[in-house]
Amino acid sequence: MNRVSALQNDRLLRALACQPVDVTPVWIMRQAGRYLPEYRAVREKAGSFLQLCKTPELASEVTLQPLARFDLDAAIIFSDILTIPDAMGLGLGFTEGEGPAFERPVRSMRDVKALGVPDPETDLRYVSDAIRLVRHELGGKVPLIGFCGSPFTLAAYMIEGRANKHFPHIQRMRGEAPDVLHALLDILTESVICHLNAQIQAGAQVVMIFDSWGGLLDTPGYEIFSLPYLSRIIQGLLRFHEGRAVPVILFTLHGGQWLEQMLTTGCDAIGIDWTLSLIEARLRVSGKVALQGNLDPAILKQDPDTIRREVSKVLAEYGEGPGHVFNLGHGITPDIPPEHVRVLVDAVHQGMIEQ
Ligand code: CP3
Secondary structure (H helix, E strand, O other): OOOOOOOOOOHHHHHHOOOOOOOOOEOOOOOOOOOOHHHHHHHHHHOOHHHHHOOHHHHHHHHHHHHHHOOOOOEEOOOOOOHHHHHOOOOEEEEOOOEEEEOOOOOOHHHHHOOOOOOOOOOOHHHHHHHHHHHHHHOOOOOEEEEEEOHHHHHHHHHHOEOOOOOHHHHHHHHHOHHHHHHHHHHHHHHHHHHHHHHHHHOOOEEEEEEOOHHHOOHHHHHHHOHHHHHHHHHHOOOEEOOEEOOEEEEEOOOHHHHHHHHOOOOOEEEOOOOOOHHHHHHHHOOOOEEEEEEOHHHHHOOHHHHHHHHHHHHHHHOOOOOEEEEEOOOOOOOOOHHHHHHHHHHHHHOOOOO
């Protein structure tokens, strides 16, 4: 079947293609999550975060929760970047307050050689099943975003074995055993391509690659250990499905210094964190890609008037013309009152640019 599926709200797809839109589209990284009481209730029912990810009916339910509350222009499938290393058998667990941890971290070539590319039809079938359910439930209301982690970001967790602000083990491996690191990045690249293509075939209409820890690298490190693998992924993706282009958004947290390098990957849009001004970002990408971002997530803790004012500032920084998707500069945190998200979404759609 190669029919164009009807989409009632295609602002996101238009903005990502740098086409004109009536108002700036907006969605929020981690828009389904702990700041929503209805999310916490479903997670309780599932038993754990991972169990929630692995139960398509529940993953579909929480994906749709923020859309029932707010006038968002996209859904993002509820899942996690660490589903790939979990499917590789590293023994993933999440503990409250400490984040993810693996029972069997990857530290040697022997560990890497023992890993296989997860089969999207079996090992990660729950993600495709959840995507099909969400697409059915959405009925074309807004597009659905699929996602994955970058090979470097996944490797950082797999080598460290747990969350850490500095990831010293991958830094050490980079210096002492770069061949082991490249072998791991290689298998992760294949795994990400398979997983994202399966998401696209199941109905993801946009895909986003989260390079959340690429910003730990210096420029030579980024160009050797993250960028080439991102390019390979983008080259390996299905770029056309259901009669439409499937845009790719690339997001390297704290990667503002590398916009020029990111442009070479063939992505359609670059996610910008709040440390780089959209004025500068727009000048530097000069219309070659769309930009997504970049309100500081901490602003959502402030009062509604401040949120409206800061939204206006971001819209004004981007300025006139197509190619902007409004988002936070990183994920929403669990302490945010849901009402503040409504204020943000409505302010974006009202498009108030203060003079
Ligand atoms: O945006 C969405 O609504 C989709 C959901 C989504 C989750 N994780 C759900 C989640 C997405 C896009 C991710 C991506 C992800 N996961 C990233 C990249 C984005 C980023 O934040 O930079 C990373 C690094 C991970 C790994 C991960 N998963 C960590 C470090 C944690 C713990 C963090 C924390 O806040 O406790 C998770 C757990 C996780 N993933 C939660 C959610 C809603 C919280 C789980 C819970 O306790 O309910």
